[in-house]
Amino acid sequence: MKLSKRIQNVAPSATLAASQKANDLKAQGIDVISLTVGESDFDTPEYIAQAAIKTVKEHTGDRYTPVNGIPELRQAIADSYKRDADVRYDLDQVFVGTGAKNVLFTLFQVLVDPGDEVIIPVPYWVSFSEHVKMAEGKPVFVQGPYEDSYKITVEDLEKAYTDQTVALLLNSPSNPSGVVYSQEEIQAIGEWAVEKDVVIVADEIYSRLIYNGQEPVSFVRTTDDVRNQTIIVNGASKTYAMTGWRIGYALGNKEIIAAVSKYASQANGNPTGISQHAVIAAYNEETDEVEKMRQSFEQRLNKAYDLIVSIPGFKLANKPSGAFYLFPDVTEAAKMTGYDSVEDFNLALIEEAHVVTVVGSSFGISDCLRFSYAVDEATFAEGVQRIKEFIEEKRK
Numbered sequence: 001m002k003l004s005k006r007i008q009n010v011a012p013s014a015t016l017a018a019s020q021k022a023n024d025l026k027a028q029g030i031d032v033i034s035l036t037v038g039e040s041d042f043d044t045p046e047y048i049a050q051a052a053i054k055t056v057k058e059h060t061g062d063r064y065t066p067v068n069g070i071p072e073l074r075q076a077i078a079d080s081y082k083r084d085a086d087v088r089y090d091l092d093q094v095f096v097g098t099g100a101k102n103v104l105f106t107l108f109q110v111l112v113d114p115g116d117e118v119i120i121p122v123p124y125w126v127s128f129s130e131h132v133k134m135a136e137g138k139p140v141f142v143q144g145p146y147e148d149s150y151k152i153t154v155e156d157l158e159k160a161y162t163d164q165t166v167a168l169l170l171n172s173p174s175n176p177s178g179v180v181y182s183q184e185e186i187q188a189i190g191e192w193a194v195e196k197d198v199v200i201v202a203d204e205i206y207s208r209l210i211y212n213g214q215e216p217v218s219f220v221r222t223t224d225d226v227r228n229q230t231i232i233v234n235g236a237s238k239t240y241a242m243t244g245w246r247i248g249y250a251l252g253n254k255e256i257i258a259a260v261s262k263y264a265s266q267a268n269g270n271p272t273g274i275s276q277h278a279v280i281a282a283y284n285e286e287t288d289e290v291e292k293m294r295q296s297f298e299q300r301l302n303k304a305y306d307l308i309v310s311i312p313g314f315k316l317a318n319k320p321s322g323a324f325y326l327f328p329d330v331t332e333a334a335k336m337t338g339y340d341s342v343e344d345f346n347l348a349l350i351e352e353a354h355v356v357t358v359v360g361s362s363f364g365i366s367d368c369l370r371f372s373y374a375v376d377e378a379t380f381a382e383g384v385q386r387i388k389e390f391i392e393e394k395r396k
């Protein structure tokens with residue numbers, strides 16, 4: 001039996017592996033603090049769940065639906081952009097897929113030929129580079145300075161650009177850094193992409209999770225030419241606490257959207273009708289629950305940030321403004337406790353302090369660890385306390 005070269009070239013998801021590690025330790029009876037999760041700990045709001053139940057009971061789950069999503073859902077998504085940003089999208093500019101992860105995967109399948117290059121700012125979400133590699137493309141990594149939370153500029157893009165560059169992936173708010181690009185920075189990057197005819201894939205899955213007065217920022221809010229150069233990727237997972245429901249979408253250029261639909265028609269068909277009806281309710285009947293969850297994350301960020309920067313040897317250039325992660329540089333902490341690398345320091349934190357985070361190397365920066373604050377405040381505080389005690393003990 002032989003496995004393809006393609007799959008041998010793919011790294012397993014480090015975030016899923018870290019959560020699995022935490023679960024394994026828990027199963028052995030160890031009291032583990034897991035700060036690995038990339039999902040909200042809130043329940044899906046009741047009105048959304050009810051719409052799903054109704055679909056099961058009254059419509060057998062809606063059977064097979066159109067591959068690109070039920071028209072009512074595509075309309076609800078388009079309406080949300082009209083409401084929020086006064087921008088109109090037609091129904092054939094919306095593709096609804098099985099979670100943003102699968103939508104991104106499919107996008108790279110239709111945009112990338114073998115050898116084509118996709119520019120990916122570092123740090124990046126673990127799946128981006130693998131999606132490009134699965135399309136036999138080449139991820140080209142670009143990293144801005146630590147002082148600016150690694151944000152990239154047009155000058156960085158200019159250096160990374162070659163004749164093979166076909167796309168740029170920009171994820172703002174960022175997983176793992178929480179950084180949010182300003183509307184001016186987005187416009188400038190967009191204009192560069194228009195000039196070079198590079199497709200922008202804008203992963204805006206955390207667009208509604210922004211804090212402490214951060215204005216909503218989006219490629220949707222750019223000029224027509226930049227918007228036409230961009231495919232927006234977003235979904236229900238993070239905003240509505242619906243990670244398990246698996247609904248994501250792509251929005252933009254009709255030709256690309258049609259190609260994504262064609263690929264999906266052979267690869268996975270439609271996302272489940274039950275989830276689609278739930279998400280129609282999410283968009284059309286919005287209550288104050290989304291805002292309440294956002295406020296709770298904001299409060300947690302404010303506490304978690306103060307705690308993280310109070311750990312000896314942990315540093316963050318700026319406080320994040322979005323998503324639900326902190327990505328401190330911990331090289332000093334590793335050094336002062338006698339470890340040669342952050343990787344070894346992380347392993348010791350897991351085995352001795354029983355605190356599990358995700359190593360930065362899987363996001364492209366090996367100096368860092370990613371902490372999720374999508375957990376209750378007491379759990380986060382306990383995790384930090386354990387790390388402080390661990391560091392204190394090792395420094396004796």
Ligand SMILES: Cc1ncc(COP(=O)(O)O)c(C=O)c1O
Binds near residue numbers: 243
């Ligand atoms: C940046 C980013 N994009 C996409 C996704 C995938 O979201 P979905 O649950 O819709 O597949 C995640 C999930 O962690 C993410 O962090």
